[in-house]
Amino acid sequence: HVVAKFGTKADGKTDLSKASSIALNFPILDAWKEVCASVTPSTVVIPKGTYLFTKVNLKGPCKALIEINVQGTIQAPADPSAFKDLNWVRFYSIENFKMSGGGIFDGQGCIAYEKNKDPHNNVFHGVNIIGCDIKTSDDCISIGDGTKNMNIKEITCGPGHGISIGSLGKFPNEEPVEGIKVSNCTIINTLNGARIKTWAGESLGIVSDIHFEDIIMNNVSSPILIDQKYCPWSKCKINEESKVKLSNISFKNIRGTSALPEAVKFICSDSLPCQNVELANIDIKHTRVEPATSQCLNVKPITSGKLNLTPCSSPVPKTLSATA
Ligand SMILES: *[C@@H]1O[C@H](CO)[C@@H](O)[C@H](O)[C@H]1NC(C)=O
Ligand SMILES: *[C@@H]1O[C@H](CO)[C@@H](O)[C@H](O)[C@H]1NC(C)=O
Numbered sequence: 347h348v349v350a351k352f353g354t355k356a357d358g359k360t361d362l363s364k365a366s367s368i369a370l371n372f373p374i375l376d377a378w379k380e381v382c383a384s385v386t387p388s389t390v391v392i393p394k395g396t397y398l399f400t401k402v403n404l405k406g407p408c409k410a411l412i413e414i415n416v417q418g419t420i421q422a423p424a425d426p427s428a429f430k431d432l433n434w435v436r437f438y439s440i441e442n443f444k445m446s447g448g449g450i451f452d453g454q455g456c457i458a459y460e461k462n463k464d465p466h467n468n469v470f471h472g473v474n475i476i477g478c479d480i481k482t483s484d485d486c487i488s489i490g491d492g493t494k495n496m497n498i499k500e501i502t503c504g505p506g507h508g509i510s511i512g513s514l515g516k517f518p519n520e521e522p523v524e525g526i527k528v529s530n531c532t533i534i535n536t537l538n539g540a541r542i543k544t545w546a547g548e549s550l551g552i553v554s555d556i557h558f559e560d561i562i563m564n565n566v567s568s569p570i571l572i573d574q575k576y577c578p579w580s581k582c583k584i585n586e587e588s589k590v591k592l593s594n595i596s597f598k599n600i601r602g603t604s605a606l607p608e609a610v611k612f613i614c615s616d617s618l619p620c621q622n623v624e625l626a627n628i629d630i631k632h633t634r635v636e637p638a639t640s641q642c643l644n645v646k647p648i649t650s651g652k653l654n655l656t657p658c659s660s661p662v663p664k665t666l667s668a669t670a
């Protein structure tokens with residue numbers, strides 16, 4: 347069991363993402379090289395302290411299970427020009443990977459966000475994201491194309507834009523997204539809660555077997571949302587239909603409060619209506635409008651259990667607003 351530890355430069359100033367040639371005694375790339383080559387399971391420990399990482403790509407394939415145990419804070423530079431291709435800390439081409447330790451990834455997002463607005467997707471397989479507290483000004487978790495068998499649980503999200511599948515259907519040749527389970531999460535004061543978003547117009551895609559379960563919403567503007575007219579910054583063909591096919595999607599045991607009266611919004615594609623969308627045990631209240639309302643376009647939700655709102659109770663406005 348190899349344990350590679352960082353050295354002592356936890357001063358928040360020395361860039362530890364570079365390969366060491368000189369002073370640093372164990373920057374991340376060296377630690378990675380060692381554990382990735384190990385034929386027995388191994389761990390990289392990032393002890394308490396603040397570590398500056400400008401940009402780091404940690405690439406597999408590796409020979410055995412790898413654990414990154416982050417106890418300290420990994421901090422991005424305040425100047426976002428360091429992220430030329432929008433990656434900061436990137437783990438990829440890795441199987442059997444675990445992140446633990448209860449530490450913090452501090453993207454210094456308030457500073458970086460303004461300059462860093464384009465969407466970017468990474469491809470993941472069989473990944474679990476468990477027990478994280480995520481505060482951001484964009485999606486807490488955004489699941490890109492090619493993601494299969496992902497398990498997300500015990501996440502606290504907010505502020506932010508919720509937990510999203512997508513956005514999808516923007517680029518040609520996107521891989522399907524299949525088998526995503528989001529459970530036991532708490533979403534607080536966010537713009538969206540449980541969301542699937544695909545671009546209006548644009549490219550083909552497939553999204554299926556997506557399940558949101560046991561989720562508490564606390565003052566979320568759009569707690570349950572399928573948006574196939576996704577079009578932030580007017581960068582889409584808003585009058586065309588999404589070409590991403592959505593099927594086998596469920597929202598179960600979701601309770602709490604909605605900041606807007608429309609607690610459930612299913613805006614599906616005219617050319618590819620959503621198939622097999624299920625709502626079960628939904629108890630979402632709005633402070634003034636009781637019961638909360640729900641909008642549906644090109645979908646016939648299947649309902650079961652207790653619902654404190656009537657599915658598809660409200661008309662869908664002709665002009666849909668674009669949200670990020
Ligand atoms: C959710 O959390 C509760 C209480 O902590 C636990 O009993 C339950 O098994 C969890 N469910 C899932 C799907 O993890
Ligand atoms: C609820 O959400 C709205 C809209 O995001 C926000 O303006 C308001 O401050 C939030 N309320 C509380 C109690 O946090």
Ligand SMILES: *[C@@H]1O[C@H](CO)[C@@H](O)[C@H](O)[C@H]1NC(C)=O
Nearest residue numbers: 524552553554555593594622
């Ligand atoms: C959706 O679920 C049905 C019933 O479980 C199954 O037969 C079908 O293959 C699924 N579709 C997709 C695209 O996964």
